[in-house]
Every structure is written in structure tokens, then in C-alpha cells.
Amino acid sequence: MRILFAHNYYKTSAPSGENTVYELERDLLAARGHQIREYTLSNDGLDRSWYSGLSAAATLLWNARVVRDIAAISEDWRPDVLHVHNTFPRLSMSIFYSVRRLMTATVWTLHNYRPYCASGRFVRDGRTCTVCKDTRSAMPAIVHGCYRGQRTATVPVASSIALHRRLGTIANEIDAIIVPSEFARELLVSREVPAERTFVKAHFYPGSWCPVPWQDRRGDAIYIGRVEKVKGVYTLVEAWANLGERAPYLDIVGDGPDLHHLQALIRAKNLEGRICCRGALPHSDVRNVLANAKLLVAPSEFFESFGMVVMEAMALGVPVVASRIGSYPEVIGHEAGALFDSGDPVSLANAVLKLWSDPSLLEQHSENAQRAALSAYSSGRAYDVALEVYDRAIRHRRAKMGSVVGKRRGTERDDLTDAPLRSRRVL
Numbered sequence: 001m002r003i004l005f006a007h008n009y010y011k012t013s014a015p016s017g018e019n020t021v022y023e024l025e026r027d028l029l030a031a032r033g034h035q036i037r038e039y040t041l042s043n044d045g046l047d048r049s050w051y052s053g054l055s056a057a058a059t060l061l062w063n064a065r066v067v068r069d070i071a072a073i074s075e076d077w078r079p080d081v082l083h084v085h086n087t088f089p090r091l092s093m094s095i096f097y098s099v100r101r102l103m104t105a106t107v108w109t110l111h112n113y114r115p116y117c118a119s120g121r122f123v124r125d126g127r128t129c130t131v132c133k134d135t136r137s138a139m140p141a142i143v144h145g146c147y148r149g150q151r152t153a154t155v156p157v158a159s160s161i162a163l164h165r166r167l168g169t170i171a172n173e174i175d176a177i178i179v180p181s182e183f184a185r186e187l188l189v190s191r192e193v194p195a196e197r198t199f200v201k202a203h204f205y206p207g208s209w210c211p212v213p214w215q216d217r218r219g220d221a222i223y224i225g226r227v228e229k230v231k232g233v234y235t236l237v238e239a240w241a242n243l244g245e246r247a248p249y250l251d252i253v254g255d256g257p258d259l260h261h262l263q264a265l266i267r268a269k270n271l272e273g274r275i276c277c278r279g280a281l282p283h284s285d286v287r288n289v290l291a292n293a294k295l296l297v298a299p300s301e302f303f304e305s306f307g308m309v310v311m312e313a314m315a316l317g318v319p320v321v322a323s324r325i326g327s328y329p330e331v332i333g334h335e336a337g338a339l340f341d342s343g344d345p346v347s348l349a350n351a352v353l354k355l356w357s358d359p360s361l362l363e364q365h366s367e368n369a370q371r372a373a374l375s376a377y378s379s380g381r382a383y384d385v386a387l388e389v390y391d392r393a394i395r396h397r398r399a400k401m402g403s404v405v406g407k408r409r410g411t412e413r414d415d416l417t418d419a420p421l422r423s424r425r426v427l
Contacts, residue, residue: 001390002035004079004104006070008091009042017308018111021203022085025109028204028379029386037077039070041090056089057156061163063092070098081390083107088114089157093164096173103401105393108170109178109201112305115170115192118146118157122187123302126229128325133190138162165192175400176393180306181327187303197396199389202331203306204382211317211370212291214363221248221295221352222318224286224309227256227277232299232323237262238345239299239352241269247349248356250297253289255280291316294362295355298322301343307331314373319365321351336369 005026010016030036046056059066074082082104087093096106112120116133118141123129131140138158141147147154164170170177170192177198179185189195225231233252240247252262252275259277266275281289290296296313297320298304304326311331313320320337322328329339340351355362375381 001081001387002037002077002079003029003081003083003390004037004039004070004073004077005083005085006039006087006091006095007085008087008089009040009044010086011043011046018086020308021109021111024204024206025083025085025382025386028206028383032383037073037079039066039073041066043090046090059092060089060156060160061092062094063090064094066091066095067098070095074099074102074104078102079104080394081105081107083109083390085109086111088120093160093169096169100173103397105175105390105397106173107176107178107389107393108174110184110188110305111180113184113188113303115161115164115188117141118154118161121230121302123230126301128302132158132161136165138165168192170194175396176389178389181330183303183327183330184305197392199385199392201382201385201389202377203308203311204379205311205315205373205377206379207287207312207315209315209370209374211315211366214294214317214366217292217294219248220251220293221297221356222251222253222290222293223297223299224253224290225298225300227252227254227259227262229258230300230302231256232301232343233258233262234265235301235343235345235348236297236299237265237269237271237275239348240271240274242345242349243353246353246357247274248295248352250275251289251293252277253279253281253286287312287316290318293318294366295352296320296337297348297352298328299340299342299348300326300328302326304328311373311377314369315377317366317370319355319362319369321348321355323348333372335365336372337365 007022009019026036082099084095087095099106113122114120124144124146132138138161141158142151142154145151145154147157171194175197177193178201179188179198180203182200185198185200189198223236227233240250263277266272290313296318298307298310300323306327310320310322310328314336320332322332322337322339323342324339325342338351338355341347355365
């Protein structure tokens with residue numbers, strides 16, 4: 001199969017799970033013998049100047065150069081599938097119009113909620129918010145300055161959402177949409193995101209499936225992620241204050257806008273001996289610290305569409321205590337850790353204490369976590385699901401193009417139509 005991958009890389013100064021997932025999926029398909037070509041752009045060339053901002057705003061709405069480039073590649077190489085990952089901001093959703101006259105099927109992996117939300121996360125002022133989705137209007141995002149907290153920066157993002165909703169880009173130009181969890185699918189499905197062409201394909205863990213022996217681990221708990229309010233870091237510290245001497249030692253790994261405020265809170269709560277903020281670490285060091293932990297805490301307070309670090313913890317046999325929000329209950333299940341009420345430090349403290357006070361139960365959850373990860377998040381399963389989605393997308397494209405040809409000829413083309421496609425949960 002010929003697959004043309006397209007992706008807009010985030011800045012290298014801001015490591016992204018989306019970049020990682022894109023490269024893993026590209027490499028997986030290439031390793032299985034498929035013919036791969038790439039078309040990528042990077043945000044490294046963007047700066048805060050007015051010219052750069054104006055240029056990015058224009059291409060966000062419609063990038064004619066990308067449309068021409070992809071059209072030229074596709075007409076020459078004739079890929080079976082154009083698989084797009086992140087379009088924001090330089091690829092633009094206009095990329096899907098580049099193959100509209102070809103048999104090349106279009107697939108979009110939605111890592112976030114950008115088709116509905118200017119922030120991409122359904123978050124406003126540190127809280128979950130779905131007003132723009134519920135009202136089918138991008139105007140609230142502009143009023144509240146949801147992108148980077150600035151109205152002027154939000155205008156082009158919101159305008160892009162409004163434009164492509166009006167054009168029907170998702171409904172008319174995309175043959176299959178991939179989301180990483182059933183939760184994300186249920187949240188996104190609408191008139192803009194058709195249910196019958198939306199498929200769940202979980203991310204996969206590419207590393208070694210040999211966890212550090214339980215008895216050899218240091219015995220720490222760990223938080224890994226961006227240090228900001230919506231990630232639940234303040235709730236995390238408050239929970240540790242409630243636990244007092246009963247709390248395990250906690251490593252906080254990551255950087256973010258609230259790091260200094262969080263460090264101040266840790267000092268104010270006299271928790272320096274129980275919590276250590278280690279800042280950002282290289283990925284190899286992060287994996288090593290995680291592999292040696294006995295508990296991961298994931299206290300996010302917004303709708304995580306999947307949670308890469310949670311999957312990685314489970315693959316390494318690390319139990320997870322996570323907030324009962326977004327995709328976490330779906331990803332973790334009932335035997336790989338514990339859930340707590342989002343934003344509630346008492347509930348978090350109780351969930352941690354339930355596991356930490358029972359070493360045998362904690363170790364059992366470690367074994368359960370890896371077993372669940374092996375079943376759901378292996379590269380083999382990801383590959384099988386990818387091929388299934390590609391097949392459905394190709395069939396949909398052929399049926400659609402056959403229908404168009406039939407209409408142009410004034411004839412019916414029943415032989416090329418396909419039965420209504422049904423979405424499948426393929427986590």
C-alpha cells in the first residue's frame with residue numbers, strides 16, 4: 001500500500017506526544033513493507049513577530065502552497081491513502097482538498113479537539129468548557145481569548161474552525177477519522193464529525209515490555225507532564241498535604257507555566273521532604289524514572305483524549321491513580337490502578353492510600369496493568385487496526401468517486417456504492 005503521511009511538527013522546544021505518535025505510526029507502516037512518503041512542516045520557523053503571526057494566520061485558514069504540493073505529489077505517485085496528523089497551524093485543514101478529484105482516500109488522526117475548540121483541549125480559564133461545540137459557534141472563543149489567552153491570537157484560529165465548518169470539510173472531504181479513545185469519539189461525533197466514519201485506534205507502546213522487577217524498584221510515586229493548573233498539579237500537592245507521613249515520596253517531572261507557583265505551594269505546605277520537582281528531563285531519563293516507580297499519579301482536570309504517559313506506565317507495570325474524567329477510566333480499566341473524583345484532593349488522597357497501604361494489592365495492580373497494556377496497546381494490534389481503517393477509507397472514497405462519476409454520466413452506479421459504514425470500537 002502507498003501511504004502519504006502529512007504532519008505539522010510542533011516546536012522542538014516544546015516536546016509533543018503528537019510528534020511521537022506520528023513518527024511511531026509512520027515507522028510501523030514502513031517496517032511492515034508499505035511504501036511511505038512524507039510531507040511535513042515545522043513550527044520552528046514561526047516567531048512572535050507581527051509578520052510571522054500574520055503569515056501563520058493566513059495559512060491557517062487556507063494554505064494554497066500545501067494544497068498544490070500535495071496535489072502534485074499525489075497525481076504523480078498515486079498514493080492509496082493520504083494520512084494526515086496535526087494540521088495546526090501551517091498545513092491547514094485545506095490539505096484535504098488537495099486530493100478531492102483523486103481516488104486517494106483521506107484519513108485524519110485527531111489528537112485533540114481542534115475542530116471544535118480554539119484551545120484544542122476544551123479548556124477555558126483552567127476549567128473544562130464545551131460552549132463553542134454546544135453552540136456550534138466559534139465566537140465565544142474570540143470573546144474569551146481562548147487561544148493563548150489573547151483575543152487577537154484567537155481570531156484566526158476561531159475563523160478557521162468557522163470556515164471549515166461552513167465548507168463542510170470534515171463531513172465531505174475526509175474518508176475516515178481516527179481518535180485514540182471511545183471517549184474522544186463520543187465527544188467529537190456530530191454533524192461535522194460523522195459517526196459512521198470515526199474509528200477508535202489506541203496509540204501503542206513501542207519499547208521493551210520487560211518491566212523492572214517489583215522488588216528492585218525504589219518505591220516512589222511519580223507525576224509526569226506539563227506543570228499547569230488543568231493538569232491537576234495543585235490538587236496533587238493538596239492531596240499529599242492531606243496524606244502527611246502516609247504519603248509516598250513523589251517526583252514531579254515536567255515543566256510549565258505554574259512550576260514556580262507549585263514549588264512555592266510545596267514550601268508553604270512543608271512538603272519539601274515528600275515532593276521533589278525535577279523539571280523537564282530527556283525522554284530516556286523520564287522512562288527510566290517511570291520504570292522504577294511503583295505508582296503513577298495522573299490528576300488531569302480536563303478531557304484527556306488518551307494519555308500517553310498512562311499507557312507507558314501500564315506497559316512498564318506501573319499502577320496508575322487517575323482522575324475520573326476524559327479517557328482515563330477507559331484506558332486504565334478496573335484492575336490497573338484506581339480512580340478519583342477530578343479536582344478533589346481528598347478523593348485523590350484516599351485513592352492513593354487505598355493502594356499504597358496494601359503492598360500486595362499494589363503489586364497485583366502492577367501485573368494487571370502490564371497484562372492490560374499487552375492486550376490493548378501493542379504495535380501488532382495498532383497495525384491491524386490501521387489497515388482496517390485504511391480499507392474502510394478506501395472503500396468509502398471509491399464509492400463516493402463512483403457516485404460522482406455516475407451523476408456526471410447521468411447513470412446510476414449501484415455497483416460502486418457501499419453499505420453504510422459502521423464505526424467500531426477497536427481500542
